[in-house]
Each structure stands twice: as structure tokens, then as C-alpha cells.
Amino acid sequence: MGNGLIIVNTGNGKGKTTAALGLGLRAVGHGMKVLMLQFIKGARHTGELDAAKRLEPNFKIIQLGQGFIRTHKGEQTESVVENARVSWDYAKQEISSGLYDIVILDEINNMIDYGLINVEDVISVLKERPKRLNVILTGRNAHDRIIELADMVTEMREVKHHYKKGIKAQKGIEF
Secondary structure, three states: OOOOOEEEEEOOOOOHHHHHHHHHHHHHHOOOOEEEEEOOOOOOOOHHHHHHHHHOOOEEEEEOOOOOOOOOOOOOOHHHHHHHHHHHHHHHHHHHOOOOOEEEEEOHHHHHHOOOOOHHHHHHHHHHOOOOOEEEEEOOOOOHHHHHHOOEEEEOOOOOOHHHHOOOOOOOOOO
16 A cells, blocks of 8 residues: 545534545555544444444544634633543554554544644654555645645535534434
């Protein structure tokens, strides 16, 4: 296998995590090993958790988060800050482990944007990762330095969303 890619899914539209899951599913179909680390999700059970269990050991999802963070930059609780530190330390170990072909860092862009994970540390880890490892970073507001480093960047842009019509999140669509 050649050099791994750094892929970014960002933007204010839906589909960033879903696109990463689709790529992971495709990779498993080619016999690759995929790990998705979810930095914010954790308080709600999602369909992708059950689907990934059916694909283990080739596809693993680990929820590291405490649920959605409803704060602004610099206003996080001590618990959220500590969880971010522990989660990032765990991610660094998994990235350097050599066990995976793809590591998906789900919503890490948000964590960087909120000031919970240092962008320079992320860049350093990405540069020092095993050369064959593909890494996908998802989440809104991808940092300019991450975009510059990436091999591929896709921006999901919201054109229309059913939330605006009062339709709640749907099982199998949002979770």
C-alpha cells in the first residue's frame, strides 16, 4: 500500500460523518482495517455503532465524547477539557499503533475550533503518522492549517434542511 492520505470533511451541511463512514465501509470491502474515534458523540446510541459491530474486527467505532458540546470557545467545563485531553492522547496512540489502514477522527475539527485540541499538535501527529495510514478529519470549521496540510478537502454546504420545517432527527438518517 502506498502513502496514506489526509482527508477533511467540513462545512455547515449534513453528511461529514456519513461520508467518512461510507469511505470506511468501502475500505472494509477491500480488506482494510478502519477505526473511527468520535470526539463529541457519546451520549446517544447511533445506528452506525450497531452496523460497525457487524463488521468487527475490521471496522471499530469508539465513542470518546460526552455528548454534544453546547459551548463557545474558552467556555468549556473542566470535565469537557479533561475528556478532550484524554481522548486526544488515546487517538495519538491509535494513530501511531500501525494497526489500522484508516483512522477517522470524527468531529476533531470542532474540537480544534473550540480550543480543546491544539492544531499544532494535530498537525505534528498527522505528519509523524505511519506513512501508509489514511486519516479522515470531520467536523465544522476545519482550521486553515489542517486544510493546507490535507490531500483532499470536501465542504458540505447546507442548501435545505428538514429541521427548518420542524421535522425532528430521524432514526437511520441523523443517528
